Amino acid sequence: MILIKRALLMAVAAVIIAAQPALAHPFGPPSTARIGADGTRVTLAWLPAEDDWVALGRSVGAFEDPATGTDTTLTGEQKLARSTAVRDYLLARVGVTQAGRPCAAELAPLERLLADxxxxxxxxxxxxxxxxxxxxxxxxxxxxxxTMLTAETPAAPARTLFTASSGAHRLRFDPSAASGVPLAVPAVALVAVLGVLVTFLVRRRRAGAAA
Structure with a gap:
């Protein structure tokens, strides 16, 4: 009887230990994301860890049920990339609105989702x-x-943490940085205009002196 109880305790302990890695990551470092603005367009890259992608795929049914067999001709990354459920989930869970109106979203192919x-x-x-x-x-x-979001285009705040209780935040981008016109362009144009003006004045003065 004692041996049976010990065996049961060991089995329970093994199940708990095996389950811990799957439960540990939500309490570890957050996923990361990058955002930028250019003219009327916002770009955003969401970069979760590999096991987070697995958790997402399992939650939307992107992988087969192991009980019914597993397709070994595709990698897990390929199964995620080809899943319409994954794309629908991402488009439903990540969004940008301007003045209360949703900005039209486009999701790039997910072929390199682990890297990109x-x-x-x-x-x-x-x-x-x-x-x-x-x-x-x-x-x-x-x-x-x-998810920790970092602004690649100057914005306030520069970094923002998204959580279950705070899943949306307002960002204000630097108008000059987000206008789509590099700051160096007006400066270069001004220098060019000044150069032409100086050249004109010098030639005019020389012409007057020669007369």
Whole structure:
């Protein structure tokens, strides 16, 4: 009887230990994301860890049921990339709105999702200055999942944490940086105009002196 109890305890302990890695990551470092603005367009890349992609794929049914057999001709990354359920999930969980209106979303192919993440492009109605960004991917799988967003185009705030209880934040981009016109262009144009003006004045003075 004692041996049976010990065996049961060991079996329970083994199940708990085996389950811990699957539950640990939501409490580890957050997923990361990058955002930028150019003219009327916002670009955003969501970059979760590999096991987070697995959790997402399992939650939407992108993988086969092991009980019915597993397709070994495709990698897990390929199965995720080809899943319409994954694409629908991402488009539903990541979004940008401007003045209360959704910016049209486009999701790039997911062939290199482990390296490049999910790459979005949002077309807004007006030049992007102030927009509301929503990232609540994976928080439906576990409320401890978070995403740290970093602005690659100057914005306030420069870094923002998205959580289950705070899945949307407002970002204000630097109007000059998000206008689509590099700051160096006006400066170069001004220098060129001044150069032409100086040349004209010098030639005019020389012509007057010669007369």
């Amino acid at each position: 993440g999910a790459r979005f492009s949002f077309a807004c109605a007006a030049p992007v200055v102030e927009v509301d960004v929503r990232i609540d991917a994976l928080t439906d799988v576990h409320e401890a999942y978070r």
